[in-house]
Amino acid sequence: MGIKLLFICTGNTCRSPMAEGLAKTILGPEVEVSSAGMAAGEGQPASDQALSVLKVRGIDLSSHHARQINPLLLQAADWIIPMTKEHEIRLCALYPQYTGKIRRLGAWGTKGKDILDPFGGSLKVYQKCAEEIEGLIFELKKELDSLAGKD
Template sequence: MRIVFICTGNTCRSPMAEGLAREILGPDIQVESAGLAAWEGEPASVQAVQVLKEKGIDLTSHQARLVRREMLATADWIVPMTGTHEMQLKEAFPEFAPKIKRLGSWVRERSHQDISDPWGGSVERYRRCAEDMAALLYEVKTSLEGQR
């Protein structure tokens, strides 16, 4: 199983989701991340690195990547952070629409939840973002276990 997390710049949300997913989903699921408007090679934001370090997850070697068709083709799931990201991905890559599912839509009662962008915000804002993502990733785990 391979999951690609997508956000805008691949320096905050999607790298945090990737790091958290490695811990929550376990070693049997491959995870990576990319951005719709990423500047290739940019590091994860200082706040993202700090917040995940508090959880024992190292993002210091992360380098932003731009979404590429080849990356999406080999993914089982493409998981964007917002409805806008989801729409942009489905428009740009319609052939992958069935496997594009926003992180907030894995839980029926939160089906319209977006993961808001903490970029430029306080460490506390990044912590809240990470906690929101972690809660949703546990739901993804439950859903994937039900598919096996």
């Protein structure tokens, strides 16, 4: 595929790092995957619950450090993939030049849903969130394969 995906959430400590880790595993090395936050505290680690949930899946987020969105990250991405409709609307308003490549995760495939923020929730809440993200990344993979002519 040879494309670059940028997952976006609010703080870049829960949803988008989990999406980044899951996407790297599901999409493989030919897709470059990264993440950032709309209001990230630069350098914050992934949440303990996100670390635990992905560790069970064999994915290590221990080296993750939150970063704030910036024009260079957005410009470099082929697809900017926010977690919610609200993130999508805000990104399009702040960066109208990238509207054509901003598409929330739930808009890939047929599910059309937002990925709600698990921040402060139990491990079970994080597990459910990771399962939702994982399912949508498989939908994303199908559409990316279709766009690349890999039916």
